[in-house]
Amino acid sequence: MHIVVCIKQVPDSAQIRVHPVTNTIMRQGVPTIINPYDLFALEEALRLRDKHGGEVTVLTMGPPMAEDSLRKALTFGADRAVLLTDRFFAGSDTLATSYALAQAIAKIGETFGAPDIVFTGKQTIDGDTAQVGPGIAKRRNFLQLTYVSKISDVDLAGGKIRVERRAEGGVQVLETKLPVLITMLEGVNEMRRGSMSDALRAARAELVVWSAQDAGIEDILKCGLRGSPTVVKRVFAPSPRAEKAKQVEIQPAAIDTADALIETIFGQLPALEGELVELHQTL
Amino acid sequence: MIEEKFDAIVVGAGMAGNAAAYTMASRGLKVLQLERGEYPGSKNVQGAIMYASMLEKIIPNFREDAPLERHIIEQRFWIMDDRGHTAMQYRSDDFNEEKPNRYTIVRAQFDKWFSRKCREVGVTVLTETTVTDLLMDSTGKCVGVKTDRAGGVLRADVVVLAEGVNGLLGTRAGLREMPKAENVALAVKEMHFLPAETIESRFNLSGDEGCVIEMVGTFSKGMTGLGFVYTNRESISVGLGCLVSDFAESRESPYAMLEAFKNHPSIAPLLAGSEVKEYAAHLIPEGGFKAIPQLYGDGWVVVGDAAHFNNAIHREGSNLAMTSGRLAGEAIHRLKAGRDAPTKENLKLYKELLDESFLMKDLKKYKDMPGLFHTNSKNFFLSYPELISKAAQNYLRVDGTPKLEMEKKTMKNFIEKRSRLGLISDAVKLAFAWR
Numbered sequence: 001m002h003i004v005v006c007i008k009q010v011p012d013s014a015q016i017r018v019h020p021v022t023n024t025i026m027r028q029g030v031p032t033i034i035n036p037y038d039l040f041a042l043e044e045a046l047r048l049r050d051k052h053g054g055e056v057t058v059l060t061m062g063p064p065m066a067e068d069s070l071r072k073a074l075t076f077g078a079d080r081a082v083l084l085t086d087r088f089f090a091g092s093d094t095l096a097t098s099y100a101l102a103q104a105i106a107k108i109g110e111t112f113g114a115p116d117i118v119f120t121g122k123q124t125i126d127g128d129t130a131q132v133g134p135g136i137a138k139r140r141n142f143l144q145l146t147y148v149s150k151i152s153d154v155d156l157a158g159g160k161i162r163v164e165r166r167a168e169g170g171v172q173v174l175e176t177k178l179p180v181l182i183t184m185l186e187g188v189n190e191m192r193r194g195s196m197s198d199a200l201r202a203a204r205a206e207l208v209v210w211s212a213q214d215a216g217i218e219d220i221l222k223c224g225l226r227g228s229p230t231v232v233k234r235v236f237a238p239s240p241r242a243e244k245a246k247q248v249e250i251q252p253a254a255i256d257t258a259d260a261l262i263e264t265i266f267g268q269l270p271a272l273e274g275e276l277v278e279l280h281q282t283l
Numbered sequence: 284m285i286e287e288k289f290d291a292i293v294v295g296a297g298m299a300g301n302a303a304a305y306t307m308a309s310r311g312l313k314v315l316q317l318e319r320g321e322y323p324g325s326k327n328v329q330g331a332i333m334y335a336s337m338l339e340k341i342i343p344n345f346r347e348d349a350p351l352e353r354h355i356i357e358q359r360f361w362i363m364d365d366r367g368h369t370a371m372q373y374r375s376d377d378f379n380e381e382k383p384n385r386y387t388i389v390r391a392q393f394d395k396w397f398s399r400k401c402r403e404v405g406v407t408v409l410t411e412t413t414v415t416d417l418l419m420d421s422t423g424k425c426v427g428v429k430t431d432r433a434g435g436v437l438r439a440d441v442v443v444l445a446e447g448v449n450g451l452l453g454t455r456a457g458l459r460e461m462p463k464a465e466n467v468a469l470a471v472k473e474m475h476f477l478p479a480e481t482i483e484s485r486f487n488l489s490g491d492e493g494c495v496i497e498m499v500g501t502f503s504k505g506m507t508g509l510g511f512v513y514t515n516r517e518s519i520s521v522g523l524g525c526l527v528s529d530f531a532e533s534r535e536s537p538y539a540m541l542e543a544f545k546n547h548p549s550i551a552p553l554l555a556g557s558e559v560k561e562y563a564a565h566l567i568p569e570g571g572f573k574a575i576p577q578l579y580g581d582g583w584v585v586v587g588d589a590a591h592f593n594n595a596i597h598r599e600g601s602n603l604a605m606t607s608g609r610l611a612g613e614a615i616h617r618l619k620a621g622r623d624a625p626t627k628e629n630l631k632l633y634k635e636l637l638d639e640s641f642l643m644k645d646l647k648k649y650k651d652m653p654g655l656f657h658t659n660s661k662n663f664f665l666s667y668p669e670l671i672s673k674a675a676q677n678y679l680r681v682d683g684t685p686k687l688e689m690e691k692k693t694m695k696n697f698i699e700k701r702s703r704l705g706l707i708s709d710a711v712k713l714a715f716a717w718r
Binding site (some may be wrong): 031068075193194195196197199200203204 | 285287321322325391407408409411412430432433434435436437
C-alpha cells in the first residue's frame with residue numbers, strides 16, 4: 001500500500017516569546033520542529049506499512065529549510081520525502097495550502113503510485129485550524145475520517161478501512177472505502193526511534209524537491225497570498241481578566257448542595273438575587 | 284550491524300569535531316559524524332568569542348556566509364569590588380579592518396552553519412545519536428563505536444573523540460582518567476535580548492562593531508573565577524565561571540552568584556530592560572598543560588575540550604578546539620594518503636603537529652598559571668580587587684586629606700591585608716608563571 005503523510009515544520013512553541021512592547025512573535029533563533037500532532041499520523045502510517053507492506057511518502061510545503069523536518073521523518077523510517085517549495089506559496093492560508101498539497105498528492109500518485117491513505121495530524125500548533133486535512137480530502141474527492149483514535153482494520157483486497165473516531169459523547173466505529181484521508185488524534189501512539197540504517201539512509205537521501213510547476217500546479221492564482229482570502233487584521237496578547245474565579249466551600253454533608261451554592265453566590269452578589277427575581281416576575 | 288566501513292568516525296559536532304570532520308572529508312576521506320544533540324550546536328555552550336585566523340585555516344572564505352554577530356573593536360578588563368570597578372580598556376579603529384580578527388558568535392547558530400559546511404564536503408552527519416562505547420578488538424585497538432540506535436554498531440579505521448570536556452567515552456574505555464574537579468570550571472551564562480540600537484548606544488558602538496568586558500573580583504567570593512559581558516548583534520551574553528572544586532568547598536550557588544553579578548551597580552545598567560532568552564551552564568577545562576590526557580592510541584585520537592585544550596589565561600578555547608581538530612584531520616589524512624595504518628605509533632604524527640603549533644607552545648608557557656591562581660585564589664580574586672578599589676577611591680576622593688597621607692593609607696591597606704613579603708611573593712610567582 002502507498003501512504004502519504006502530510007507534515008508541517010512549525011516553530012517550537014515552547015520556545016517562542018511575545019515581544020513585551022510590540023506584542024509580535026519573536027521568531028529570531030527559535031528552533032523548528034515537526035508539528036507534534038503530525039508525528040502521531042506518521043507513526044500510524046509506519047505501523048500500517050510494517051504490517052501490510054508498501055511505502056510511506058512524507059510531504060511538506062514550506063521554505064527550503066523545511067528539509068530538516070523531512071530528513072527527520074526519514075530518520076523515523078519513512079521511505080520517501082517530497083518538499084514542495086516555491087516563492088508562489090508564500091503567505092498561503094489553509095485554502096491555498098490545501099490546494100497546493102492536493103495537487104502535489106495527485107502528482108505523487110502519478111509518479112510513485114496512487115495513495116490508499118493520506119494522513120495529516122489533527123491540526124498544527126501554529127495555526128490550530130484543523131482545516132487543511134479536510135480541505136485536501138474535499139479537493140481530492142477522498143472520504144475523510146477526522147479525529148481518528150485507532151485504525152482497527154485495513155482490508156486492502158476489499159478496499160475497506162475500519163477506524164475508531166473520538167466524538168462528543170463516545171467513540172464512533174466507522175467503516176468506509178479506500179482511498180481515505182485520515183486526521184489522526186494525538187496521544188494514540190508513540191513515535192519510534194529509527195534504527196541506525198534508517199538514520200544513515202535519511203542523512204544521505206536525495207529529497208524530491210518540487211516547484212509549483214513540477215507539482216503540476218497550473219493555477220498559480222490559487223496559491224500563496226493571492227489564493228488566500230484570510231487576512232490577519234491584528235495580532236494581540238489577551239489581557240488578563242481583572243476578576244478571578246472564587247472557590248466556594250460547601251459542606252459535603254449539606255443535603256441540598258445546589259441550594260447551598262446559590263445561597264453562597266447571592267451572599268457574595270446581593271444585587272444578582274434582586275435582578276433574577278425581577279427577571280422571573282417579568283417572565 | 285552496519286556493513287559499511289568509514290575512514291573515520293567523529294564523535295561530537297562541536298568546534299573540534301566539525302574542524303576534524305571538515306578537514307578529512309574535504310581531503311576525500313569517508314567521514315561519519317555522530318552528535319547526541321537534536322541538531323549540531325544544541326548541546327554546545329560558549330561565551331562566545333571566535334578567532335578568525337584559526338577558522339580561516341579550515342574555511343578561508345567563512346565570512347561570506349557564517350553567522351557572525353559583531354567584530355570586536357574594544358576590550359575592557361575590570362577588577363571589581365562589591366560597589367564598583369577599576370577598568371583597563373583598549374579600543375582601536377585598527378580592529379575595523381577588512382578581515383577582522385575576532386567576532387562574537389551565537390554557538391547554536393554558528394554550529395549549524397559549520398555542520399552544514401561539513402555536509403557540503405561530504406560528511407555524513409547523524410544527530411540524536413549517542414555513542415555509548417568505543418568498539419575495541421581483542422588487541423585493544425579501537426575499530427569503531429557502539430551507539431544507542433538499533434543495529435547501531437559502526438566500524439572505522441580511526442575514531443576522533445571530540446566528545447567534550449567530560450571525556451566520558453575515553454574514560455569508559457580506559458584511555459584516560461575523568462577530569463579532576465580542580466581542573467574544570469563551571470560557567471553559567473544568560474543571553475539577554477536588547478534591540479541593536481540600544482546595545483550600540485550603551486557600548487559606544489556602530490554597525491557591526493562589538494565590545495567585550497571580562498572581569499575578576501569579589502563577585503567570585505574568593506574563588507578562582509572570571510566574569511564576562513559580550514555584545515552580540517541583538518543580545519548580550521553575561522556570565523561567570525569558577526572552578527568546580529572551589530564551588531564544592533565554598534557551597535556557593537552559581538545561579539545566585541550570577542543573579543548578584545547581574546545586579547552589580549556596574550553591570551545592571553548595561554542589561555536594563557533586557558529580556559532573558561536563554562540560560563546555559565557548561566564545564567570548561569582549566570587545568571592547562573598539566574591536565575592534558577593521552578592524546579592518541581591505536582585507532583583513536585582526542586581533540587578539543589576532551590583533550591583539555593583551553594588557554595584559560597587568554598580565554599581561548601574554541602580556537603584550540605578548531606586547531607586540534609584540523610591537525611588531527613590532517614594527520615589522519617596523511618596516514619591514509621601514505622597507506623599507513625592508524626596505529627598508535629603512526630598517530631604520534633598528530634601530537635607532533637600539535638607540538639609544532641602555537642597550541643602546545645602557549646599551553647606550555649602558562650603551565651604553572653592554573654596552579655598559582657588556584658592556591659592563591661583568595662588573594663587574587665578577593666583581597667587585591669578590594670585593595671585596588673580602595674586605592675582608586677583614595678586617589679579620586681577629595682576631602683582635604685593631604686595627598687601623602689592618602690598614599691600612605693593606601694599602602695598600609697595593602698600591607699595589612701597581604702604583608703610586604705606576601706605582596707612580593709605574589710608578584711614574583713605571577714611573573715614566573717607568565718614568562
